Amino acid sequence: xxxxxxxxxxxxxxxxxxxxxxxxxxxxxxxxxxxxxxxxxxxxxxxxxxxxxxxxxxxxxxxxxxxxxxxxxxxxxxxxxxxxxxxxxxxxxxxxxxxxxxxxxxxxxxxxxxxxxxxxxxxxxxxxxxxxxxxxxxxx
Numbered sequence: 059x060x061x062x063x064x065x066x067x068x069x070x071x072x073x074x075x076x077x078x079x080x081x082x083x084x085x086x087x088x089x090x091x092x093x094x095x096x097x098x099x100x101x102x103x104x105x106x107x108x109x110x111x112x113x114x115x116x117x118x119x120x121x122x123x124x125x126x127x128x129x130x131x132x133x134x135x136x137x138x139x140x141x142x143x144x145x146x147x148x149x150x151x152x153x154x155x156x157x158x159x160x161x162x163x164x165x166x167x168x169x170x171x172x173x174x175x176x177x178x179x180x181x182x183x184x185x186x187x188x189x190x191x192x193x194x195x196x197x198x
Contacts, residue, residue: 059120067110071141102114
């Protein structure tokens with residue numbers, strides 16, 4: 059199963075946003091709107107207290123093209139508005155390397171980096187019981 063949770067706060071610049079011209083602000087906003095309008099993977103653009111943000115929740119039995127599209131949308135938005143910041147937390151229990159841990163994609167300064175999760179991983183035994191090993195111990 060694939061479980062993915064993501065959010066990205068949209069900030070046009072990680073410097074002083076007041077230094078951007080009105081045309082630069084509009085251009086960035088138009089780029090974000092185009093990125094969102096072209097996708098079909100469930101990423102939503104919302105506003106709270108005047109702040110724009112992207113959010114997504116994706117769950118599927120297996121990794122699908124939507125997962126890569128979601129990560130791509132977040133990368134494109136972070137590049138278009140390089141002051142944006144956020145994370146995608148993803149678990150894919152069929153991934154050979156990361157089957158028992160969350161993969162964390164961190165977005166800041168227009169870049170995306172992948173870091174190892176230390177809060178919820180390894181999933182067994184941090185958030186799930188190690189049923190297999192408990193059964194072996196009972197049999198002995």
